[in-house]
Amino acid sequence: MTHATSDTPASTSPLALHGLSVEGVNQCVHCGLCLAYCPTFSELGTEMDSPRGRIFLIKSLAEGRIGLSDPTVEHLSLCLDCRACETVCPAGVPYGRLIEAAKAEIERQRPGGAARRAFRWLNFGMLLGSPRVLRAAAAGLHFYQASGLQRLVRRSGLTRLLPGTLPAWEALLPPLPADRAPLAPLTPAVGARRARVAMLTGCVQSVVFGAHNRATARVLARNGCDVLAPPQGCCGALNAHGGDHARAVEMAKRTIETFEAAGAETVVVNTSGCGAHMKAYGALLASEPGWAERAARFARTVQDISEFLAQAPLRGPLAPVPMTVTYHDPCHVVHGQKIRRQPRELLAQIPALRVVDLPESDWCCGSAGIYNLTQPEMADRLLRRKVRNVESTKAEAVVTANPGCILQIQAGLRAAGRDVPVLHLVEILDKAYTSAGGSTVPSDASPRIDGGGKVAARAR
Amino acid sequence: MATLTLDRKSALRRELEAIVGRGGVLSEPDELLVYESDGLTLFRALADFVVFPTSAEHVAALVRVAQREGMPFVARGAGTGLSGGCLPSEGGLVISLMRMNRVLEVDYDNQLAVVEPGLVNLHLSWAVGPHGYYYAPDPSSQQACTIGGNIANNSGGPHTLKYGVTVNHVLGLEVVMPDGEIVWLGGKTRDALGYDLAGVFVGSEGTFGIATKIVVRILRKPQAVKTVLAVFDQIEQASAAVSAIIARGLVPAAVEMIDQLTIQAVEDAFGCGYPRDAAAALLIEVDGLRAGIEAQCERIVDACRQSGAREVRAAADEAERQLLWKGRKSAFGAYGRVSPAYMVMDGVIPRTKLPYVLGRVNEIVAAQGLRVGNVFHAGDGNLHPNILYDPRKPGEEARVVAAGAEIMKICAEVGGSISGEHGIGLEKSDFMPFIFSAADLAFMQRLKTAFNPTGLCNPGKVFPTRKSCGEAGPVAYRPHPIEERGLAQRF
Numbered sequence: 031m032t033h034a035t036s037d038t039p040a041s042t043s044p045l046a047l048h049g050l051s052v053e054g055v056n057q058c059v060h061c062g063l064c065l066a067y068c069p070t071f072s073e074l075g076t077e078m079d080s081p082r083g084r085i086f087l088i089k090s091l092a093e094g095r096i097g098l099s100d101p102t103v104e105h106l107s108l109c110l111d112c113r114a115c116e117t118v119c120p121a122g123v124p125y126g127r128l129i130e131a132a133k134a135e136i137e138r139q140r141p142g143g144a145a146r147r148a149f150r151w152l153n154f155g156m157l158l159g160s161p162r163v164l165r166a167a168a169a170g171l172h173f174y175q176a177s178g179l180q181r182l183v184r185r186s187g188l189t190r191l192l193p194g195t196l197p198a199w200e201a202l203l204p205p206l207p208a209d210r211a212p213l214a215p216l217t218p219a220v221g222a223r224r225a226r227v228a229m230l231t232g233c234v235q236s237v238v239f240g241a242h243n244r245a246t247a248r249v250l251a252r253n254g255c256d257v258l259a260p261p262q263g264c265c266g267a268l269n270a271h272g273g274d275h276a277r278a279v280e281m282a283k284r285t286i287e288t289f290e291a292a293g294a295e296t297v298v299v300n301t302s303g304c305g306a307h308m309k310a311y312g313a314l315l316a317s318e319p320g321w322a323e324r325a326a327r328f329a330r331t332v333q334d335i336s337e338f339l340a341q342a343p344l345r346g347p348l349a350p351v352p353m354t355v356t357y358h359d360p361c362h363v364v365h366g367q368k369i370r371r372q373p374r375e376l377l378a379q380i381p382a383l384r385v386v387d388l389p390e391s392d393w394c395c396g397s398a399g400i401y402n403l404t405q406p407e408m409a410d411r412l413l414r415r416k417v418r419n420v421e422s423t424k425a426e427a428v429v430t431a432n433p434g435c436i437l438q439i440q441a442g443l444r445a446a447g448r449d450v451p452v453l454h455l456v457e458i459l460d461k462a463y464t465s466a467g468g469s470t471v472p473s474d475a476s477p478r479i480d481g482g483g484k485v486a487a488r489a490r
Numbered sequence: 491m492a493t494l495t496l497d498r499k500s501a502l503r504r505e506l507e508a509i510v511g512r513g514g515v516l517s518e519p520d521e522l523l524v525y526e527s528d529g530l531t532l533f534r535a536l537a538d539f540v541v542f543p544t545s546a547e548h549v550a551a552l553v554r555v556a557q558r559e560g561m562p563f564v565a566r567g568a569g570t571g572l573s574g575g576c577l578p579s580e581g582g583l584v585i586s587l588m589r590m591n592r593v594l595e596v597d598y599d600n601q602l603a604v605v606e607p608g609l610v611n612l613h614l615s616w617a618v619g620p621h622g623y624y625y626a627p628d629p630s631s632q633q634a635c636t637i638g639g640n641i642a643n644n645s646g647g648p649h650t651l652k653y654g655v656t657v658n659h660v661l662g663l664e665v666v667m668p669d670g671e672i673v674w675l676g677g678k679t680r681d682a683l684g685y686d687l688a689g690v691f692v693g694s695e696g697t698f699g700i701a702t703k704i705v706v707r708i709l710r711k712p713q714a715v716k717t718v719l720a721v722f723d724q725i726e727q728a729s730a731a732v733s734a735i736i737a738r739g740l741v742p743a744a745v746e747m748i749d750q751l752t753i754q755a756v757e758d759a760f761g762c763g764y765p766r767d768a769a770a771a772l773l774i775e776v777d778g779l780r781a782g783i784e785a786q787c788e789r790i791v792d793a794c795r796q797s798g799a800r801e802v803r804a805a806a807d808e809a810e811r812q813l814l815w816k817g818r819k820s821a822f823g824a825y826g827r828v829s830p831a832y833m834v835m836d837g838v839i840p841r842t843k844l845p846y847v848l849g850r851v852n853e854i855v856a857a858q859g860l861r862v863g864n865v866f867h868a869g870d871g872n873l874h875p876n877i878l879y880d881p882r883k884p885g886e887e888a889r890v891v892a893a894g895a896e897i898m899k900i901c902a903e904v905g906g907s908i909s910g911e912h913g914i915g916l917e918k919s920d921f922m923p924f925i926f927s928a929a930d931l932a933f934m935q936r937l938k939t940a941f942n943p944t945g946l947c948n949p950g951k952v953f954p955t956r957k958s959c960g961e962a963g964p965v966a967y968r969p970h971p972i973e974e975r976g977l978a979q980r981f
C-alpha cells in the first residue's frame with residue numbers, strides 16, 4: 031500500500047558491497063534525468079535497466095532490502111558501465127564506482143561453475159596478470175590464425191563445441207599482427223623538447239594494436255616529447271570492470287610503482303578504459319594502508335593522449351589528409367574522463383580533413399570491455415544502432431580513440447557490408463605527420479590510407 | 491482488492507503475456523521495487539505487474555483484463571512526476587508506455603505532429619529541429635519526461651510564461667477509455683466541433699483513461715533569442731525586478747528565479763556561470779522577430795538595474811545560453827549534491843506576493859530545522875520551494891510534510907493555488923479543500939465518474955481521501971494522512 035518512507039531503516043552506517051563503499055547511492059535524488067541517456071534503458075524501456083533503477087537496486091542490496099536474485103544479477107550485469115549517466119547527472123552520483131562494487135559482489139556470491147571460474151582465472155589472473163603469458167598466448171594465437179588452422183576450425187564448426195563465451199571470443203579475434211615487439215624503451219623528442227612522458231603500452235593493446243602504440247610514440251615525439259615505455263603489466267581496468275577487485279588492486283599498485291620508477295611528468299594513455307581507470311586509482315586504493323595519497327598523486331599525472339596533445343597547437347608540418355571522417359566518442363574518454371572537445375580540436379588541425387558530426391557520437395557501441403562477449407545480444411543491438419548512425423554521415427572513415435571500439439565498430443561495418451575503416455586518432459595524426467616528411471622519427475611503420483579511404487596493412 | 495494468490499498471479503501473468511508478449515510483463519518482487527515511486531520518493535507503493543504494451547490495442551486489452559479482475563491500473567511514463575501520480579494503488583497494474591515512443595507523423599505545413607505517449611519531450615524537438623521547428627512546452631525534466639506524462643499533468647516549463655502550458659499545444663488524442671474502448675478526443679484541427687474533450691482530458695492526471703496517440707502543435711523556432719542573467723544581492727530585489735519587467739508591458743518568453751543555495755548546487759554540478767555569492771539570480775529570455783529584440787532586452791536590463799541588480803549581462807553566444815539553461819533545468823537533481831533527498835513544492839501565487847511568500851517559506855522551513863532551496867518560474871508566480879532532508883534521520887520526513895502543508899496553506903491564503911504544474915497526484919490530494927469547496931469537488935467527481943465509472947483507473951489520486959473533504963476554502967492545518975497513520979509526527 032501507499033505510504034511515506036518513514037519506516038525505512040534509520041541506520042546511518044556507511045553502505046557497502048563487498049567491502050566497497052556505495053554511499054554514493056544517497057546522492058541520487060531519483061529525478062530521472064539520466065533515463066533517456068542510458069543505452070540499455072533506451073533499448074528496453076524497463077527501469078531496472080536504467081541508471082536510476084540500478085542505483086535503486088544497488089541501494090536496496092546494500093541496505094539488505096533485497097538479495098541477489100536472478101533478475102537483479104541480470105539487470106546489473108546488463109549495465110555497460112559506459113557512464114553516460116554520469117555525464118548528465120546533476121547530483122554527481124559516482125555511478126561507475128557503484129556498479130563496480132555491485133559487480134564485485136555478484137562475483138563473490140556467484141562465482142559460477144568450475145568452467146567459468148577457470149576461464150576467469152585464465153583471463154584475469156594469467157593473461158592479464160602477466161605480460162609474458164600474454165605474449166606467449168598471442169604467439170600461439172598468431173600461429174592459429176596464420177597457419178590456416180583458424181579457417182579450418184571455423185569451417186568445421188568445431189567452435190560450437192567450445193564452452194561458455196569462448197565461441198564469441200573466437201569470432202571476435204582480430205587478426206594478430208606478426209610483429210608484436212614491445213615499443214622501444216625511449217623514443218626521443220624531435221626538435222625542441224617540451225616534456226618527458228611515459229606511455230601505458232597496455233596489455234592486450236601492446237600485442238593486438240602495437241601499431242597504435244608506435245603511432246602514439248611518433249606523434250608525441252613530433253610534439254617535443256621524450257617518450258618512455260617502461261616494461262609494464264596490465265593496469266587492472268578489465269579486472270575491476272569484471273568484478274575482480276582483489277587483483278585489480280594489486281595491478282594498480284604494480285602499475286604505480288612502474289611509472290614512479292620511470293620518472294616521467296605525465297603518463298599518456300591511448301586506450302579509454304585504462305585511462306579512466308588509472309585516473310580513479312585514488313578511489314580504488316583509498317583504503318589501502320600507505321597507498322591512498324600515493325595513488326591519488328599518481329592519478330593526477332595520467333592523461334589521455336588527446337587531452338595531452340590538445341594542450342598546445344600541434345607542431346607542424348602536417349600533410350593534408352583529404353577525406354571525410356566522423357568521430358565516435360569512446361565512453362571512457364567522453365564520460366569516464368569528460369574529454370569531448372580535445373579530439374575534435376586535434377582533427378580540426380589536420381589540413382584538408384573534413385569532419386562531420388556523428389549522431390549519438392557519445393553512445394556506447396556495445397564493445398564496453400568484454401561486454402560484447404558476455405552480453406552479445408544487447409551489444410549487437412547497440413552496434414547496429416552505431417552502424418546506422420555512421421552510415422547516415424556518409425563518412426569515408428570513422429575515427430575514435432580506443433581499441434575495443436575499433437574492433438567492435440569495424441566488425442559491425444563489415445557485417446553491414448560497408449568498406450569503411452575505423453582508425454585510432456593517433457593513426458590519422460601519424461599519417462598526417464609521416465606524409466609530411468621532414469625530420470622523421472625513426473619509425474617502423476605507419477598506416478597507409480589509400481584513395482578509397484582504406485587502411486592498408488602496416489608494412490615495414 | 492485482495493492480495494493475489496500465487497496461482498492467480500501466475501495465471502494472470504500468462505494472460506498478460508499473451509497480450510504483450512513474453513518480455514513485456516514484470517512480476518518479480520525485485521523488479522517491481524524499482525517502480526515503487528516516481529520523482530517524489532516520499533511515497534511508494536508496489537504493483538502486482540508492470541506491463542509494456544506496444545499498441546493501443548494492447549493497452550485496451552490490458553485495461554479490459556484489469557476491469558474484469560477489479561484490479562486497479564495506472565499509466566506510467568518516465569516516472570519523473572513529482573506528486574506520486576503514477577504510483578500503483580494496493581497492487582494492480584502499472585502500464586508503462588515506454589515502448590510506445592515513436593513520432594508517427596509530422597505535418598510541417600500544418601505545424602503538427604502525431605506522436606506516441608512514451609516519446610520523450612525533448613526527442614520531439616530533436617526530431618523536428620532540423621526543419622526549423624520545436625515543441626514549445628519545456629518542463630525542466632524535458633530530457634527525460636514523456637509527452638504522455640506531460641498531457642496528464644498539463645505540464646508547464648520556463649517558457650510557459652509566453653507560450654502557455656501543455657493544453658495549449660494539444661489538438662487531439664487517441665485514448666483508451668477506462669472501459670477499454672478506443673476513442674479520439676479532438677483531432678488534427680484547431681477548432682474541433684462539439685465539446686473540447688481533448689481539453690478536458692489534458693490535466694486529468696491519468697484518471698480519465700490512457701492516451702495512446704497525441705496530436706501536438708509544433709512551432710517554428712523564433713528568429714532571434716536573447717537571454718539575460720541578472721544577479722542580485724537580496725532576494726527581495728529579484729522579486730521586485732520580476733514585477734518591474736511585467737509592469738513595463740514586456741512579455742518575456744521566460745523569467746526564472748534561482749536562489750543562492752540552488753546556485754551553489756548547480757555550479758558544483760556543471761559550472762554554468764552563476765555567481766556563487768549572489769543571493770538570487772534571474773534568468774530572463776526574450777524571443778521573436780529579430781527587429782526590436784535588442785530594444786526589449788535593453789528595457790529588461792534597465793528594469794533589473796532599477797530594482798537593484800548588481801550585475802546584468804546577456805549570454806554572449808548560444809553555448810553560454812545553453813549552459814545557463816542547463817544549470818536552471820538541472821537544479822532539482824543538483825540538490826543531490828547538498829542533500830540526500832528533497833521534496834519539491836509547487837505552489838502558485840500572485841506575482842506581487844512573491845517577497846512576502848518567499849519570506850514566509852524561509853521562516854516555516856527554518857522553524858522545522860530544515861533547509862530550503864528555491865528555483866522557480868517567477869514570471870508565472872509558480873513557486874518551487876525544495877525542502878532538503880535526510881530520510882535516514884528519524885522524524886525528518888514528518889517535518890518536511892508539516893512544512894509542506896504550511897507552505898501550501900500560505901499559497902492558498904494569498905489567493906494562489908496548491909499546484910502550478912506538477913499535479914495533485916497522491917501528495918496533494920488532501921490539500922484540495924484548501925482551495926475547493928465541497929460543491930466544487932463533487933462536481934469534479936461527477937466528471938471523473940463519467941470517464942471512469944468503476945474508479946479503477948488510477949485510484950486514490952487528486953481527490954481527498956478524508957471524509958472532511960467538504961471543508962471550504964483555505965482551512966486550518968489538518969494532519970496529513972501520513973501523520974494520521976502514525977507514520978509521521980508533527981513537532
Ligand SMILES: Cc1cc2nc3c(=O)[nH]c(=O)nc-3n(C[C@H](O)[C@H](O)[C@H](O)COP(=O)(O)OP(=O)(O)OC[C@H]3O[C@@H](n4cnc5c(N)ncnc54)[C@H](O)[C@@H]3O)c2cc1C
Nearest residue numbers: 567568569570571575630636638639642645646696701911
Ligand atoms: C528534475 C525535474 C524537473 C521537473 N520540471 C518540471 C517543470 O518544469 N514543469 C512541470 O510541469 N513538471 C516538471 N517536473 C515534473 C514531471 O517531469 C512532469 O510532471 C512530467 O510531465 C511527468 O512526465 P512522466 O513521463 O515522467 O510521467 P509519470 O511521472 O510517469 O506520470 C505522471 C502522470 O501521468 C500519467 N500518465 C503517464 N502517461 C500517461 C498516458 N499515456 N495517458 C494518461 N496518463 C498518463 C501517470 O498516470 C501520472 O499520473 C519535473 C520533474 C523533475 C524530476
